[in-house]
Amino acid sequence: MGSFSRSSAIERDVVKAEPLRSFLRLLRPHRGRLSLATCAFLIKDSPAWVLPPLTAAIIDLVVQRGALHTLWMYAGFTILLLALNYPFHMIFVRGSSRATRSLAVDVRNALTERMQRLSIGFHNRHSASIVQSKVVRDVENLELMMQQALPTLLSTTFTLIGAVVITAVAVPAFVGVFVVTVPVAALLVRWIRSRAILQNETFRHEVEKFSTGIGEMAAMIPLTRGHGLESVAARRVAGQAESVSIAGQQLDALNGRFGAFSWVSYQVLGVACLVGAAAASITQVIPITPGQVVLLSTYFTILTGGIVNLLNVAPVMTRGLESMRSIAEIMEEPDIEVNENRTSVDTVAGGIELRNVNFSFPDGQPALLDISLVIGVGETIALVGPSGSGKSTLLNLVLGFVRPGSGQVLLDGIDMNTLDMRSVRSHVSVVPQESILFEGSIRDNVAYGLSGVSDARILDALRGANALDVLDRAGQDGYSSAAAVNRGLDTIVGDRGSGLSGGQRQRLAIARALVRDPRILILDEPTSALDAASEDKVTDALKTLFRDRTTLIAAHRLSTIRSADRIAFLDGGRIVELGSHDELMALGERYAHIVGQQNR
Numbered sequence: 001m002g003s004f005s006r007s008s009a010i011e012r013d014v015v016k017a018e019p020l021r022s023f024l025r026l027l028r029p030h031r032g033r034l035s036l037a038t039c040a041f042l043i044k045d046s047p048a049w050v051l052p053p054l055t056a057a058i059i060d061l062v063v064q065r066g067a068l069h070t071l072w073m074y075a076g077f078t079i080l081l082l083a084l085n086y087p088f089h090m091i092f093v094r095g096s097s098r099a100t101r102s103l104a105v106d107v108r109n110a111l112t113e114r115m116q117r118l119s120i121g122f123h124n125r126h127s128a129s130i131v132q133s134k135v136v137r138d139v140e141n142l143e144l145m146m147q148q149a150l151p152t153l154l155s156t157t158f159t160l161i162g163a164v165v166i167t168a169v170a171v172p173a174f175v176g177v178f179v180v181t182v183p184v185a186a187l188l189v190r191w192i193r194s195r196a197i198l199q200n201e202t203f204r205h206e207v208e209k210f211s212t213g214i215g216e217m218a219a220m221i222p223l224t225r226g227h228g229l230e231s232v233a234a235r236r237v238a239g240q241a242e243s244v245s246i247a248g249q250q251l252d253a254l255n256g257r258f259g260a261f262s263w264v265s266y267q268v269l270g271v272a273c274l275v276g277a278a279a280a281s282i283t284q285v286i287p288i289t290p291g292q293v294v295l296l297s298t299y300f301t302i303l304t305g306g307i308v309n310l311l312n313v314a315p316v317m318t319r320g321l322e323s324m325r326s327i328a329e330i331m332e333e334p335d336i337e338v339n340e341n342r343t344s345v346d347t348v349a350g351g352i353e354l355r356n357v358n359f360s361f362p363d364g365q366p367a368l369l370d371i372s373l374v375i376g377v378g379e380t381i382a383l384v385g386p387s388g389s390g391k392s393t394l395l396n397l398v399l400g401f402v403r404p405g406s407g408q409v410l411l412d413g414i415d416m417n418t419l420d421m422r423s424v425r426s427h428v429s430v431v432p433q434e435s436i437l438f439e440g441s442i443r444d445n446v447a448y449g450l451s452g453v454s455d456a457r458i459l460d461a462l463r464g465a466n467a468l469d470v471l472d473r474a475g476q477d478g479y480s481s482a483a484a485v486n487r488g489l490d491t492i493v494g495d496r497g498s499g500l501s502g503g504q505r506q507r508l509a510i511a512r513a514l515v516r517d518p519r520i521l522i523l524d525e526p527t528s529a530l531d532a533a534s535e536d537k538v539t540d541a542l543k544t545l546f547r548d549r550t551t552l553i554a555a556h557r558l559s560t561i562r563s564a565d566r567i568a569f570l571d572g573g574r575i576v577e578l579g580s581h582d583e584l585m586a587l588g589e590r591y592a593h594i595v596g597q598q599n600r
Contacts, residue, residue: 007110016328019321023142026107030099037095041154044088047081048155049162052298053170054078056291063290100146104139107327111135114330120401121362122335129215130208134330137207138323145320149313156306163299173286174277174296199251200315200322206240206247213240255315263308273300337400342420348427349412350377350519350550352398357407359393367393369573371407380551382564384591389570391554395522398552400424429513433525435505442470443489446511453515455489461515467507470500510542521546523553558598567591 006029013025027034058074060066115123115131123131168175217233274297280286281293288296352375359368368390375381383391396402397409400421409416411424437445446461447453462468471488493500493508500508513521523542542553543563555561562581569577569584569591577584577591584591 007113010110011331014328014331016325019324023324033095033099037092040088040091044085049159052295056295060289060291104143107139117336119335119337127212129211133208133211138326141320141323148316152309152313156310159306171288200318203247203251206244210240210244339420344420344423348519351412353410355408357404359405380546380564382561382567383554385570390573428520429516429518431509431513431523435509441490461511464514465507465511467511470504521549521551
């Protein structure tokens with residue numbers, strides 16, 4: 001519950017138009033750790049602004065031929081001060097690291113939870129590689145901004161305060177030099193950020209395009225290799241990589257120009273400060289000692305070095321704030337499935353009714369026109385028709401992934417617009433055209449999302465899915481012992497099920513549906529990519545799956561659809577034929593024509 005409330009707070013805190021304020025709001029839960037880290041940094045970095053007056057005092061002591069015991073006192077104090085650096089540096093590192101890493105976890109969790117609530121339409125419009133880039137690369141940029149900018153900012157701030165205070169006490173006339181230097185530096189940083197924003201955004205978009213291209217290339221490797229198009233794929237990716245390179249070079253050149261300009265400017269100011277202090281000491285226009293000349297020169301060198309470092313991390317800050325905008329694109333995306341304040345369901349019988357349903361795509365193209373269909377509890381309806389006829393859209397309507405433009409979709413007589421679809425889907429299982437497996441064991445894949453599922457229940461599901469042969473990989477002794485069964489269930493299937501055949505992957509997907517004992521089944525072309533032998537096994541498994549469950553199946557294969565209670569033939573977004581296999585064959589129209597073609 002805490003993780004969810006934190007994610008909700010992040011969604012509220014992140015605003016694309018306010019990247020810096022958004023980032024600062026994200027740091028609020030980590031105020032304690034950051035305050036401790038800041039105090040530790042103040043102590044560990046104190047030699048940067050305490051050593052210059054000690055050095056000045058020692059130089060004046062030498063010039064004045066002071067007492068030797070005073071020199072030893074200065075030396076002892078300096079060593080003590082330096083000895084404090086290590087323990088307080090480690091306190092700073094631990095505090096800032098925990099805050100940074102916790103921030104990254106919180107943002108990644110918030111992004112993940114947000115993406116789980118975004119509509120299927122959003123995910124269809126956006127490449128998975130771009131979404132992955134936001135979760136991985138953009139959050140990493142926030143971490144880098146914390147790791148590199150925070151120490152530089154603290155060091156520059158504390159050195160400035162220390163230098164101004166000590167200078168005000170020792171040489172008040174030179175305070176104005178520091179007072180003028182800092183606003184100039186702040187204006188320069190702001191100018192650099194404003195100039196780099198557009199270039200950073202361009203670079204980010206090029207990287208996102210490149211990520212999409214890499215994802216597409218990886219997905220198309222079997223097709224590419226099969227057609228001998230390796231060089232074409234390589235050239236395509238090389239072109240995208242070149243675009244990233246050009247955008248990166250332009251950004252680097254911009255940052256390089258700013259860095260060189262700022263370094264030269266502050267070095268000139270440093271020399272001017274040294275010469276001015278020395279001239280004041282020689283002429284006694286301002287009564288300062290040789291040690292104070294060194295004090296002023298050292299402070300100005302340290303301060304200008306800190307400011308130059310701050311200017312050098314400005315690109316990192318700009319990149320981090322651009323990533324903040326990128327993350328905000330997800331957090332502010334309005335295309336989200338709303339389930340709050342809707343009725344949750346504990347049980348589902350499985351009766352479905354589509355009443356005068358119309359649906360159009362975002363571009364206005366109609367997908368479904370005046371669909372009316374009543375599906376009884378436990379009835380199996382097969383959706384048949386040419387590609388683009390509306391079969392998948394109808395399934396998405398029943399799943400609640402999309403909402404009808406007009407009309408109603410009812411579940412057990414209740415308008416689904418009033419229901420919390422998350423609770424409804426807990427009674428639904430989906431078997432997609434391409435089975436989706438992750439790199440884990442057979443047990444993990446079958447029981448995905450369920451807790452406390454016994455091995456016996458998983459084995460029953462595998463048996464019902466005609467998938468026990470998948471466990472043959474466990475060993476030569478088959479299923480004669482519990483150890484062999486455990487070895488089989490613990491077998492790693494490989495990335496996306498690469499260790500299994502297409503038929504085995506699909507039967508595991510059916511077992512995953514069976515183990516949930518759903519009241520409603522949704523299947524989208526479950527046998528379209530299988531050979532005849534695999535199709536027979538999957539078809540047998542489907543007969544078990546359909547039993548006593550309301551089922552909607554979109555398919556082309558006759559073996560999959562002829563056992564359905566009724567068949568709805570869609571064309572142009574309309575149901576043009578509806579009846580059993582025998583009834584539609586007797587009608588002799590479109591369905592009968594397709595069956596005739598498959599039987600040739």
